[in-house]
Amino acid sequence: MTDCNNIKPKPVGLKSACANCSVLELCLPLGLNDFEVKRLDDLIVQRVRVRKGNTLYRQGDPLHALYAVRLGFFKTTLTSEDGREQVTGFQMSGEILGMDAISDDRHSCNAVALEDSEVCPLQFSQLERLSRDLPSLQHNLNKLMSREIVKDHNLLLMMGNMNSDERLAAFFLNLSQRLSLRGYSPFNFILRMRREEIGSYLGLRLETISRGIARLRELGLLEVHAREVKILDLEGLKGLIAGCGHHGTPL
Template sequence: MTLPVMLGPVQQLKAACSGCSVRGLCLSAGLNSSEVDLLSTLIQQRVKIKKGETLYHAGDPLRSLYAVRYGFFKTTVISEDGREQLTGFQMAGEMLGIDAISNDRHVCNAIALEDSEACPIHFMQLERLSHELPSLQHNLHRLLSREIVRDHEMLLLLGNLNADERLAAFLLNLSHRMVARGYSSKAFVLRMTREDIGSYLGLRLETVCRAIARLRELEIVRISGRAVEILDLAALHSLVSGCRRAD
């Protein structure tokens, strides 16, 4: 029996897209069985990344895009004065590494927030295969467009919403993504710290804590540690849309 090869914190495992529980959210969405098999040939090994370890670093050359099979990641950039800015959270069915396509080098770090597994998809081979499979090319374009939309949503968060509204929008975003994966829209666990949330939303830690307390007071959410329960989903939507602004 051959044991899996260990490379530092990363364990390599044989990949197969056809049996993946999140294939409907990934590059294989909508592909027929033969197309899925062709895509699987680009993923020689899945990799396991332990909590706190880095999948890739800023400055690393582009070799692969990474489909998150399970787990949770954050992406960060380091400012010129050495401060870390969190730029996103990625969960099962989402892609990492798209930041490197423009200049062939990653501009951020991808760090596992819990024990996770990802499928490296060799980028040059993916480009070649996407030219042969229009459905795969469509999925790749869809993923790139999703990143643009996510950037626009982030600009809206930082430019137009107050602290309570930013936190509400953040929780709604997680809720929608959980539903897409078959989980509850109203009860989930935060994989990130409050400091991470503050960095992502452009808020100080104490402001995040006050916003959480405010949503509790309004009886919109219940947050205990990292466990979240949305008590009033409609009120959360109203807060984000400006229909119920906090004083």
Template sequence: MPRTTNPAPLPPPQEGFKVACSTCALRQVCLPTGLPAAEVEQLERMVAVRRPVARNTVLFKAGDAFEAIYLVRTGFFKTAASAEDGREQVTGFQMAGEMLGMDGIFSGAHACGAVALEDSQVCVVPYGRLEDLTREIDRLRRQFLRLMSREIVRDQSVMMLLGAMRAEQRVAAFLINLMRRLRARGFSSSSVVLRMTRDEIGSFLGLTLETVSRTFSRMQDDGLLEVRAREVRVLKPRLLLQLVRRSS
């Protein structure tokens, strides 16, 4: 991955970085509702540390040994793999409350890499501890499976984007999905500051940089969006949704 720094070694637990799931603002996203305090304390002991990840820093690389699941606490990440021609192929964008690293469960090694798109923080969950605790706490096991299912559904949605939609429909669907996820975390449902570049959006959607740029310009000319550098405001959300639905 271009212009990124190597992954830093996992820091030891230290004051100020120990996890307190019971007071975390993302508790409703990560934890099953009604989890007793004693079980929350077990979960806190399982999570090794909160790890800061500076912008453009690699969290893990393709081929790295799989050791942990990462829950994004703050910030934004992209996951990417190398295409057959050596180019970077972006496979996803992850925000607060979402998981990273599950690609390594099957083979024991990561199939893609993850890079922070802004200064971020992750909760590190050693997978061995997670297996032990999910055997003990049934509600936590169901929650973990639910989070995994959410990631699978998102991947399936991407495949539908690439297979059935025109360029402007792909971009519209991308924006709608991104804003829905942000709204679920208390952010604006009509505007977003894109942490990724146009080129990264194109890689994710199977479009060229030029096509993504032209599509944003066309949508702005049509009055659907207001675009100022990386800030995008949706002016006509119903028309944007109708544009996506035309594919069916």
């Protein structure tokens, strides 16, 4: 993996106009008026392109900015002392990267692009100052941090209460719902991550992932060919995990 901070960012236009962004209603400016969006937009000097496989930031790096994902897909990982990687999440357009560093000013994980991506950097010190002037922006930041806590709780619930098939069904349902919110098909999509990465995230071995996909196929719930997913029975997926208290909150 290549560290994005050690390569010259590719400029993608001089400015990133939040008001014209396709994921405005999912990102930090949600609910801000035109004047407030303009002030937030002024913090973004230019978007940064992160090539597939490159690292936006690494575990232990100092906090400089939060990153709004404009295009593409990322994974966040933890690296153990013996070099093993644990996937902690998958992030797509309209979501924010970097909040893991707010508590102690250093990133606790790595953020790696799973496809060619673009992010909008928001210098954190400037964002803090602006949020003091704009209560609606501070409210949005608080909501985003609360969402991260809920996501962690849902992951713990899934690990503790769901069997392997239910975890896999919840994963596909979650992806379907998040993509639908962005205007994509909830029934047909491409996996940006490898099966090994899905297994790491769900706490399952690769062979368990493969068997689980086969069982979901046998139940007539979905088909998976390489990385192409076709959901055949969305309500059936929901029904499979209904007894576990999962209601589609982003994992």
